[in-house]
Amino acid sequence: MTQSNHQSQRREFLLRIGAVAGSTLLVPFIHGCESTELYTLPPLHVTVDFNVANSPYTALKTVGSSVDVSFGNVDGVLVRVSEAEIIGVSRVCPHQQGNVTWDNAAKALVCATHKAKFANTGAVVTQPNNGDKLTTMLPAWQVTFDAATGKVTVKT
Ligand code: FES
Structure with a gap:
């Protein structure tokens, strides 16, 4: 060489x-x-009363069912998690604003975008699957439910 x-x-x-x-x-x-901003919870400013027996949300008469709702400008999902309890959370994922829906088989809220999973309290169960930043908990609403009368009050 x-x-x-x-x-x-x-x-x-x-x-x-x-x-x-x-x-x-x-x-x-x-x-x-990439953006590092996480979605922030809209302020608690909307209160909605309805009855599961005679409202657009009669699906909530059945345990395990859910309905997508928009109260004010806030999108959320209500879930009848038991005979005595309805929960409500934002439908907008804090990670990158994907759409969150109730998966009754998994008993969890799942984001369609990167499959983050949340408990019905909004707590994170599984982080996003894209290896990017972590998500924070899903904003939870204040929901009161009287199973005897069917009356529901939601505060976003
Ligand atoms: S936007 Fe929901 S997990 Fe990424």
């Missing part, structure tokens, strides 16, 4: 290492460009 041939191979090797190192350094930079 000649001196010039050896130098040429060494130069090519260093260029390849540099390309790999450069792309490795670029990955955190690209991730750093």
Whole structure:
């Protein structure tokens, strides 16, 4: 091997290492460009009263069922989790604002976008599956339910 041939191979090797190192350094930079803002809970400002027996939400007469609602400008989901309890949470995922729905088989609220899973209290059960930032808990509403009369009061 000649001196010039050896130098040429060494130069090519260093260029390849540099390309790999450069792309490795670029990955955190690209991730750093993404938004880090999490969705924040709308203020508690809407109170809605209805009766499960004679309202648009009669599905709530059945344990395990859920209904999507929009009260004011706030989208949420109400779930009849037991004979005595209805819960309500925001339908907007705090992670990256995906749509959250009730999965009755899993007894959990699941985000369609990155499959984060939340308990019916809004607590995080499973973090998003995209390896990005973590989600915070799902904003929960204040819901009172009188099973004897069917009266529901929701405060967002
Ligand atoms: S937007 Fe809900 S898990 Fe990512």
